[in-house]
Amino acid sequence: MISENEGSVNKRNEPWRQELRSRLKAKERSLIARVKMPEVDADERSKSTVEVNIGLNAEIARREASRCLDCVNPACIEGCPVGIDIPRFVKYIEAGEFLNAARTLKETNSLPAVCGRVCPQEIQCEAKCIYAEKMNKEPVAIGHLERFAADFEQQSGKIHIPEITGKNNLKVAVIGSGPAGLSAAGDLVKMGYNVKVFEALHELGGVLKYGIPEFRLPNSIVDVEIESLKKMGVEFETNIVIGKTLTFEDLKNEGYKAFFVGSGAGLPNFMNIPGEDYNGILSSNEYLTRVNLMGASQSDYDTPVLKGKHVAVIGGGNTAMDSVRTAKRLGAERAMIIYRRSFDEMPARKEEIKHAKKEGIEFLNLHNPIKYNADKDGRVSSAILQKMELGEPDSSGRRRPVPIPDSEFEIAVDLVIVSVGVSPNPLIPQSLSELNTTRWGTISVDEEYLQSNISGLFAGGDIVRGGATVILAMGDGRKAAAGIHKYLQNGFGK
Amino acid sequence: MNRIVEKINLSELVVKLSIEAPEIAKKRKAGHFVIVKIGKKGERIPLTISQADEHSGTITLIIQKVGTTSHKLAALEPGDHVTDLVGPLGHATHIENKGTILCAGGGVGIAPLLPIVEALKEAGNKIILVLGARSKDLIILEDEIRKVSDEVVIMTDDGSYGQKGLITKGMEDVIMKNRIDLAYAIGPAIMMKYCSLLTKKHAIPTIASLNTIMVDGTGMCGACRVTVGNKTRFVCVDGPEFNAHEVDFDELLMRLGAYKEEEYSSFKEYSQAIK
Ligand SMILES: Cc1cc2nc3c(=O)[nH]c(=O)nc-3n(C[C@H](O)[C@H](O)[C@H](O)COP(=O)(O)OP(=O)(O)OC[C@H]3O[C@@H](n4cnc5c(N)ncnc54)[C@H](O)[C@@H]3O)c2cc1C
């Protein structure tokens, strides 16, 4: 077993890594083709909730890991919002030291099995890999390798639970059990705090549970990570809405000295077009929550879900992709994405778009709904779509879609899922009138420690960013944990 | 998990449960509701907090049996547990002394109305309450209502108790004889629609507490959306009370039927399973 030498600055020069590098020439490494993630056949998977990506086996993972050049200046790390020591974990995989690889991941990322699955690697770590940036080749499959190492650890039953030393008996409350809250809780408990996470829903995990479907991120994977936090001493309480069941005042009275708010961007946006309130038109949050959190697609669960033959999902993000693929799995004959821009501008992960295409999802890009019609019972029966073309780039840098005059046409639909973004959950700001928010309703925080204008109250994730990503939420959780630590160690003052 | 401490059958279709929930009992105000879930595979349904006792740490829910979840809940006994209970949710009723208030409660709507009437009475209002039900045996909480009202009018569809006729007829009589400053209407959507039309005719400001379908109850899903004053509002976080004259009741009625077939088949399965 290679000894873990935490805290050393230049781990790249450890003998085992030097030895590993000398085994193969850089040229030889670069000639190995990037691994293809094995996946369940598209026909089969689109009829079940089985996870699409099967995962790499040890041999293939080690071969992929050997592509990594263990760069002197590994730019890939800069592309990771939580700064995972990517070459070190990858080299542990190449060396066959999979548990050490997992531990390396966990030094900075408490949910590697999740991130390996859902990070948009193509615009983060992998975009910065020297293969992609300088060599015009496919980057090292960092995400697949991360998933491999994390899954290996989960399955080994030898999950590393860091020993907590120096408990300081200070109580910190975390509000929301999404990735932001979980990562803040993980860091805080490691620093010796008594941490309790309060969650409004009856299940822990936030969007990881109620939003992202089983075929992309099995709930059991999230549960294992939550179990680890519990073993480290984090307490959890479900069915508590902070601001309603308990206020910040109550928590202060119970002895909580600092707060991290990771309450997410729960509020779904609608387009406010005629007919949008007909039955059979719902937000992706409602649709996915019914299926993922409430088990609505299984007959022995009480919650119902509407099934559609012709399903239109409006939007081009991950949420839209998850909804349309869920609709396909629930038996839709036509499951369509209706998106007002082109493939190039779609915010969804590239892998999800690819998977969706294979599963027979239809893409009506450069189309936008302007009106819905319903049958006599008020159930949506058709959508009027308008064709779009791309104009000049807008403030986001993406080319702005403009309607093509007189291009409207009607398509039959019996289920419409609106997936055009979310706004911050207003419950917390509503319950704390002195809290500063932006005009979008997000909580204003300082950039360094993510503290709000209320001293001792920190916030991060989607409640601060609007809709963002799992890894950015987790990065915020860590940053705020460091901020809270500083705040509490400096004698409780700002 | 919250333990049920008491159960009373108020009518064949309506039960009253007292449930241990100390935090909620402390926080709740008139107008608040909770979300309840029974069993791991259960559905989340909203129910108004009818009464609360901070001292014993209990809240009271009054449940009309309509479908699977309400039947499951009504089948629980003292000592049993509710799997999940979260609240208090929604905005509390705005309570102030307005003068004379006409309260219309239809069917089980009396349950959510009771705490509101109590609070309004305490604020110094004169309360005239019109209670409507299909027949005598469906009238609930009559004693409690009489205790906090200055005047009670009872209407039954079949004339088996009080006067025969719809609730709107009773309301109209009251409006003719009194100067009404504010009205409340709580009950089935169809009843609230007609109450609202009536008070609109007489230009009486009116508040309705809407009973949409809900899932999370925290503003996350949009299942509870209604159109009020031509704007989309979420009943769970913006409501449940709204200016009745601005509510699009036809849309509300349509949306309440959204899952009719699915609910019916779930209920059929449940009924067979318990036989
Ligand atoms: C369908 C879907 C697919 C996605 N796919 C991806 C993807 O592939 N990759 C990616 O990187 N990102 C993806 N995202 C985005 C990502 O999930 C979010 O950016 C991330 O979950 C935000 O984390 P968070 O911790 O800030 O909030 P959330 O995950 O939203 O968690 C917030 C939690 O706080 C709870 N809460 C709210 N208010 C209160 C309160 N008052 N008291 C107590 N608890 C409260 C909520 O119930 C919730 O559980 C996806 C999002 C969705 C909806």
Ligand SMILES: Cc1cc2nc3c(=O)[nH]c(=O)nc-3n(C[C@H](O)[C@H](O)[C@H](O)COP(=O)(O)OP(=O)(O)OC[C@H]3O[C@@H](n4cnc5c(N)ncnc54)[C@H](O)[C@@H]3O)c2cc1C
């Ligand atoms: C804020 C709020 C407070 C409420 N307070 C109470 C209360 O104090 N006591 C009480 O008995 N009920 C109350 N309700 C209504 C209650 O939530 C529903 O009766 C319940 O969800 C039905 O669930 P079920 O599974 O038994 O029936 P389902 O199987 O879901 O429905 C059975 C039938 O009832 C209809 N239905 C479904 N949901 C509703 C609804 N929300 N309102 C009216 N009809 C519906 C359906 O169309 C269907 O035909 C409240 C609703 C809201 C939104």
Ligand code: SF4
């Ligand atoms: S956490 Fe995400 S960005 Fe960071 S290395 Fe892993 S996959 Fe890449």
Ligand code: SF4
């Ligand atoms: S940039 Fe690419 S090749 Fe270099 S260390 Fe990072 S992953 Fe390995």
Ligand code: FES
């Ligand atoms: S019940 Fe989901 S938003 Fe109101």
